Amino acid sequence: MSDFAQYGLCDELNVSLSDLKYTEPTATQQACLPSLLSGKDIAVEAKTGSGKTLAFALTALNKFVTQPNIEQHPHALVLCPTRELAEQVTYQFQLLAKRIANTKILALYGGVAIAPQLNSLRHAPAVVVGTPGRIMDIIGQSKLDLSGVKTLILDEADRMLDMGFSDQMDWILSALNRQASDVQTLLFSATFGGNIKKLNEQYQRNAEVIVLDDAHSRANIEQIAYKVLPDKREYTVAALLSEYQPDSAIVFCQTRVEVMNLASQLADDGFSVVQLQGEMEQFERSNAITLFKGDCVNVMIATDVAARGLDIASVGLVINYRISDDLDIHTHRIGRTGRAGEKGVAVTLIDDLDETKLIGFNAQLPEDIPIKSAQALRFHANRIKEPLYTGIQIDAGKKQKLSKGDILGAITKQAKIPAKDIGIIQVGTHKSFAAVKLRSLKRTLAMFREERVKGKRIRARKL
Structure with a gap:
């Protein structure tokens, strides 16, 4: 199908799609929407940025309009790994629901006071989007009635499991199964390994498994590895940033200390930098993400855990300060660039000890990541890209x-x-x-x- 009009969505959603100038569905949406709208349980393996949020939001809202919930309890529940992703998903639902009367979309997540969120539940929302810990807390206080839920969505389920939410997810899914009946369960994940398969088998009914080939997105990403001396990593990052002059770049580090040290050094060099690491307060994280997404800084330095669940539209350059421990993490990192049809560059810094790990990655990839020497790279302070705003x-x-x-x-x-x-x-x-x-x-x-x-x-x- 080449346009959304052919999916038989309700009039309100068709008007919203037109308002938002969404006309041609992505490959992920084309693969998912027929099964989603037919009411099937599905498990989708798709990378971040493939359009899955729009697909499941259309499904939940179309069901809300066409199958009214007389009890006025929440109609859909979306679980996300982080506050930032929950906010982004909520915003997408709000944009699509603008033409649907009396449609409240509520985000519930930790890191902020719970009392205002409980107060917001006095008037039942149509859709609840939240993180597992906070959702579990509110259900435990008998403040969230799941009996009217018709659509359950697990967004970035692999990230939720990686972040230690397995017990909370089991508790919520078991509570939902006890309270609600005839729930369509949708699972979206970047990988479909053992733990995800268990979720699929335990909580979904004859789910259709859809695996999206990401060969096209890989083709948009130029990958390079640079061999560096152990004491030259920081200098090499500065040299790469002044060489490529990206409007936006993410540098992935292994530890919080690496993030802090590199951010301090790049700031001293004259780059506009924010950091994202696990010991930051929530308001600090929110400010950092807002500044980066608003083109007020060019460079984000982040750990893998802190960066999970982010939805950043366009990043020109990704730098792996150190090679990741496995290929799935590497793929997730580089998937931040080369999105929405744009070209991107992903650079991985390696030393002698890392080369064996890279050879292992290359054995699993369609094309080898070439290795170059970093000795020819030079940092030029006069070539630092200034932020737009x-x-x-x-x-x-x-x-x-x-x-x-x-x-x-x-x-x-x-x-x-x-x-x-x-x-x-x-x-x-x-x-x-x-x-x-x-x-x-x-x-x-x-x-x-x-x-x-x-x-x-x-x-x-x-x-």
């Missing part, structure tokens, strides 16, 4: 009745900033974010300091 935190959000239009209007009209100098704007519950060009930063901050927005004084600061 600077990030501003605004101390008001939805609770203060602030909208994207309010922020955009204030910056363009009151501060007289041209629209081309404004990047993404995100409105949170109590805080918001705006990206502006550096040349317009002072005027924007002065406007918030000296003038009122919607009749109120609102503080703003550079992130």
Whole structure:
């Protein structure tokens, strides 16, 4: 099928797809949607960025419209490995549900106070998206009724198992099986190994297994390995960044200490950098991801665990500071680039001890990753790519009745900033974010300091 109109979706979803300019389904959506919409349980092996979120969101919302839940309990439950992915999935559902009346999409995750989330459950949402730990806590307090759930979605199930959520997932799935009947269970994973197969066999009914070949995405990624001396890794990363000059790059490290040390060194070299590692507070993680996605920094340094569940649209360069322990992790890392039909580059740094591991990877890959010497690479400080925007935190959000239009209007009209100098704007519950060009930063901050927005004084600061 070449367009969404042929899938027989409800009118509201067809209008939303048209509004969002989604016309041609991805290969993953074409492979999944017929079975999804027919009500079958399915298990899908597909890489991040293949369009699976849209596929399962359309399925759940179409069922919500065509099979109303008279009891007004949650109609669909989506489990995600991280807060960031839960927020992204929630946003996708919200975009698609704009034309469907009385459709509340609620995100429930840890790292924030539970009381406001419990309060939000007083009016039953149509869809709940959350992390296993927080969902289990709320079910345990008898605040989340699963008896009306008709669609259960396990998104990035392999990541949830890797992050130690196996017991929580078992508990939730068992509770759902006790409370609800006739639930369509959808499992999405980047791999389909032993533990995922157990989930499939235990909690799905005659599930159709769909494996998407990622040969096309591999073809968009140029892979190179550079042999480095042990004390030259940091220098080589700086040299690669100044050589390729990517608009955005992710550098994967093995440990938190490596992330911190490399981030500090690159910042000293003059790069705009954020880090993502397991001991950061949730607000620090959120700020880092927002700055990176908003093109306010060019480089993210991350551990594998901290970076799981992220949905970053376009990354020009991935650097593996050290080679990963197995091919699945390596594939997940490099899959951050070369997405949505764009070309990408993935570079892996190796020393003498790593070369055997790379040879093992090459034996499992369609084409060998070539090895080059890093000795010819040079860091050029005058070739550092500057970020497109600077990030501003605004101390008001939805609770203060602030909208994207309010922020955009204030910056363009009151501060007289041209629209081309404004990047993404995100409105949170109590805080918001705006990206502006550096040349317009002072005027924007002065406007918030000296003038009122919607009749109120609102503080703003550079992130």
